[in-house]
Amino acid sequence: MAQATRIQITDVSKIYQTETKTVEAVKNFTESVKDGEFVCVVGASGCGKTTLLWCLSGLHPATSGTVHIDGELLTKPLPDRIGMVFQDSNLLPWRTLIENIELPFQIKKKAVNRKLVDELLDVAGLKGFENSYPGELSGGMKQRGSIVRALAQDPEVLLMDEPFGALDAFTREEMNLFLLKVWERTRKTIVFVTHSISEAIFLADRVWVMSPRPGRLSRIVDVDFPRPRDIDLQFEPKFIEILKSIREDVEGSKSGKGQ
Amino acid sequence: MATDNLADKIPDFNSATVNQGGNGPVDVSAIAGIRRAKGLKEIASVIALAIVVVTLLEFILIWTHTEAYVFPKPTAIIRSLFTDFPTLYWKPLTQTVQTFFLGLIIGSTIGLSLAVLVTLKPGLDIFISPYIIILVTTPMVALIPFLMLKFGFGMTPRVIAISLATGPMVMINSATGFRRTNAELIALGKSYGATEFQLFRKIRFPFALPMIIVGFMVGSIFGLLTAVGAEMVGGGMGLGNRLIYFSSLVQMSQFGAVLVIVATFGVGIYSFFTFINRKWASWDA
Numbered sequence: 133m134a135q136a137t138r139i140q141i142t143d144v145s146k147i148y149q150t151e152t153k154t155v156e157a158v159k160n161f162t163e164s165v166k167d168g169e170f171v172c173v174v175g176a177s178g179c180g181k182t183t184l185l186w187c188l189s190g191l192h193p194a195t196s197g198t199v200h201i202d203g204e205l206l207t208k209p210l211p212d213r214i215g216m217v218f219q220d221s222n223l224l225p226w227r228t229l230i231e232n233i234e235l236p237f238q239i240k241k242k243a244v245n246r247k248l249v250d251e252l253l254d255v256a257g258l259k260g261f262e263n264s265y266p267g268e269l270s271g272g273m274k275q276r277g278s279i280v281r282a283l284a285q286d287p288e289v290l291l292m293d294e295p296f297g298a299l300d301a302f303t304r305e306e307m308n309l310f311l312l313k314v315w316e317r318t319r320k321t322i323v324f325v326t327h328s329i330s331e332a333i334f335l336a337d338r339v340w341v342m343s344p345r346p347g348r349l350s351r352i353v354d355v356d357f358p359r360p361r362d363i364d365l366q367f368e369p370k371f372i373e374i375l376k377s378i379r380e381d382v383e384g385s386k387s388g389k390g391q
Numbered sequence: 392m393a394t395d396n397l398a399d400k401i402p403d404f405n406s407a408t409v410n411q412g413g414n415g416p417v418d419v420s421a422i423a424g425i426r427r428a429k430g431l432k433e434i435a436s437v438i439a440l441a442i443v444v445v446t447l448l449e450f451i452l453i454w455t456h457t458e459a460y461v462f463p464k465p466t467a468i469i470r471s472l473f474t475d476f477p478t479l480y481w482k483p484l485t486q487t488v489q490t491f492f493l494g495l496i497i498g499s500t501i502g503l504s505l506a507v508l509v510t511l512k513p514g515l516d517i518f519i520s521p522y523i524i525i526l527v528t529t530p531m532v533a534l535i536p537f538l539m540l541k542f543g544f545g546m547t548p549r550v551i552a553i554s555l556a557t558g559p560m561v562m563i564n565s566a567t568g569f570r571r572t573n574a575e576l577i578a579l580g581k582s583y584g585a586t587e588f589q590l591f592r593k594i595r596f597p598f599a600l601p602m603i604i605v606g607f608m609v610g611s612i613f614g615l616l617t618a619v620g621a622e623m624v625g626g627g628m629g630l631g632n633r634l635i636y637f638s639s640l641v642q643m644s645q646f647g648a649v650l651v652i653v654a655t656f657g658v659g660i661y662s663f664f665t666f667i668n669r670k671w672a673s674w675d676a
Contacts, residue, residue, distance in 0.1 A: 191578055211584035222579045225674040226597050235593065236583040265674065285583070 136202075138289060138321040139165040139188060144197035146183050146347075156346035157183040161197070163340065163349060167288075168319040172332035173340045176382050180347020181325045185293050188323060189216055201289065211240060215282035215320075217292040221274035223266040223281075230262035233281045245284060252280040255314055272303040276310060283314065292324040296331070305363055308334055316360060329378050330366055341378055343385030351381055460641045467644035468651060479645060480633070480652060487629040487656075490546050491618045494553025495611055501554065502561030502610070503603070510569040510595065511587065523559045531556040531613075532620035544626040549618060556617040557610035564606025568599025601672040608664035615657055630656075 146158040158180040165171050173181040186192040188199055190209040199206040201213060223232045230249075237244045253259050256276040266274050275295055282290060296304045308331060315322060326332050332339045336355050343350040353374060357365055365371055445465045451457075452464050459467060472480075505523075509516035531552045538548030572595045580590045622631025630653050637646040 189582060191581055209582050209584060211582065214582070216579065216582040218575050218579065220575055222573075222575050224576070224594065224597070226600075226672075239580065239583045239585045239589050239593065267674065 135167040137164045138167040138169070138202060139323070140198075140200040140203075141184075141188070142198045142200070144184070144187055144194045144199060146180070146187055146192070147195045148183075158187065158194070159346035159348050161347075161349055163352070165321055165323060167321055170315060170322045170324065170335055170337045171340060172324045172326055172336035172338075173342060174326060174329050174332045174378065174382065175342030175347070175350075176344050176385060177327060179342040179344035179385070181342050182293055183347065184342070185291050185323060185325050188289075189214060189291050191216075211236070212285065213287055214289045214291060215285055215287035217275075217279055217282050217290065217295045219294045219297050221266065221271075221278040223274055223277055225266050228263045228265055229258065229269065229277050232266070232277065233284055236281065236285050240285075245286070248286065249280070249284050252283055252314075255317070256280050256310065270303075271299050272307060275299065275307060279311070279314070283318065283320070287320065289321045289323070292322065294325055294327065297327065304328075304331070309363060311335065312359070312361060329375055329382065330371075333371060333374050333378070334361065334363075334366060339378065341381050343381075350385060351378075353378060459643050461643075463643040463647045468647035471644045471648040472651060475645065475648065480630075480649065483628065483630045483633045483649075484652060486546075487618055487622065487631070490549045490629065491553060491614055493546070494550045494618065495557050495614050497550065498554035498556065498558035498614065499561040499607060499610060502558035502606070503565055505558075506562045506565035506569060507591070509566055511591075516566070523562060526555055526559040527563065530620075531617045532624065535621045535624040539625055546628075549621040549626065549629075552621050553614045553617050557614040560610035560613055561603070561606040564609065565599060565603045568602025568606075569595050571602070572598045601668065601675040604664055604668045604672060608661065608668075611660045611664070612657060615653075615660060619653055 141161055141163050144158060144161040145156065148155040148157055161184060173184065175181050183192070187194045188206070190199075190206050193207065201210060223229070224235065227235065233249055233253075234244050253262065256279065258273060258276060258280065261269060261273065266277070269277065279295070296307045299307060312335065324332070324335060329339075333353075333355055339353040339355060340349055341351040341353065342348065355374065357368075357371070449465050452462060505519060509519055534552055534555070535548060538551055542548045542551070576594050576598065577590060580594050585593065618629065619631040619634070622629035623635050624631075626632065630649050633649045634646060634653075637643070637649060
């Protein structure tokens with residue numbers, strides 16, 4: 133299923149300048165993501181994985197280096213081609229779920245794609261909750277709503293920034309299954325940032341392991357478990373083996389830097 | 392398939408109630424229902440207590456043979472309110488209301504515009520905020536003698552003072568509301584290609600609305616204070632002027648009646664904005 137390169141990251145560095153110090157959040161990052169590929173980025177906190185994702189979104193441009201989407205140099209957000217999902221569901225509390233899903237359409241001054249929205253709401257198990265306010269929904273439902281909002285724009289690339297980080301373990305498992313189900317249907321290109329190594333292995337085709345200070349790509353792990361994947365996958369010896377080896381990497385990179 | 396079991400409705404709803412602690416809209420209709428039921432009971436007991444207090448006051452004043460020029464009886468105030476309203480109070484009330492609303496409209500328009508300006512051009516606020524702080528902390532009544540020298544004894548000096556009292560309050564609160572808008576929400580809007588104006592209209596403004604309403608409420612109360620205070624300083628118009636007039640003639644029941652009208656005005660402002668807040672910003676409960 134190897135296809136054309138969707139995202140090309142070339143020598144990307146991102147330096148944050150605060151009043152007192154300079155932080156090299158990402159340093160000399162070069163990699164690519166193929167069309168329809170599911171890539172997870174893991175690493176200790178502060179390793180620059182979220183910064184990398186924001187560089188890919190066009191919201192925070194890289195200090196040096198380039199990002200190309202379908203061969204086109206990224207200089208600003210591409211609302212029709214890139215969808216973002218944040219750690220917080222970011223549903224506007226004064227709008228109902230459906231009004232939240234309609235927001236991007238309103239911003240783009242486009243007609244709402246009712247058919248796609250309906251289909252996505254159905255897959256997300258949110259049918260019947262269209263007119264609920266976010267405060268009336270559970271954490272999992274809100275996050276599914278925010279994924280529906282992003283997918284309703286039918287982007288080619290979905291960037292996800294620890295979207296399930298704030299959810300409890302059981303909800304998280306369900307969200308992982310939901311995301312795989314949606315992904316297997318739509319085959320979007322996904323870059324998914326997480327601090328959970330098992331989540332990364334469960335979801336991804338490839339896992340990028342990053343090490344902190346400065347944030348670099350330290351290792352790439354191919355995960356070739358067959359799909360569709362079942363939640364029991366995480367108890368298989370091979371899964372645990374990969375988990376252990378990535379874990380050692382992440383731990384090692386932390387202690388190596390004198391934390 | 393296991394993936395079909397996504398509608399985790401019952402456990403999800405339990406966690407939802409836990410999540411409701413912070414901000415975000417809880418079931419609006421339910422809360423409104425509870426409040427109203429509670430409110431009716433509370434309103435009844437509050438009114439009952441008020442009647443008891445006023446009656447008690449009346450009897451104490453009778454028993455102690457207190458003269459009207461020392462402390463007017465509640466019944467005398469109420470009688471004056473009803474009998475003298477068209478002749479003594481209506482005209483000054485309209486004068487106060489007029490200057491108050493004119494000042495509020497001018498002040499809040501300028502205040503809100505400045506808040507938008509400093510939000511869109513963040514560098515500007517270091518230049519504007521010193522003046523805003525001076526205006527907020529200085530009682531605008533103090534400007535009245537000066538303004539009267541400049542603009543005469545008509546409405547103008549008082550409208551200016553009221554604008555200066557309300558505007559900065561509206562501005563400070565609105566600007567804070569705009570600025571507090573969650574950075575991730577702004578990023579979300581930008582990721583969908585929102586223009587600065589769209590970000591304002593769709594995200595910043597609704598997010599700041601509860602704070603803006605509070606700004607209007609506090610600003611209005613400051614405005615009323617300034618309006619009545621300014622009328623007491625000079626100019627021969629409005630409720631403030633009547634307070635001076637009746638107290639100088641020692642017509643204390645009329646004085647009390649004007650005081651009741653001013654207080655009702657203030658409570659009216661408070662109730663109006665509380666109502667607006669519940670209507671438009673209930674998600675921030």
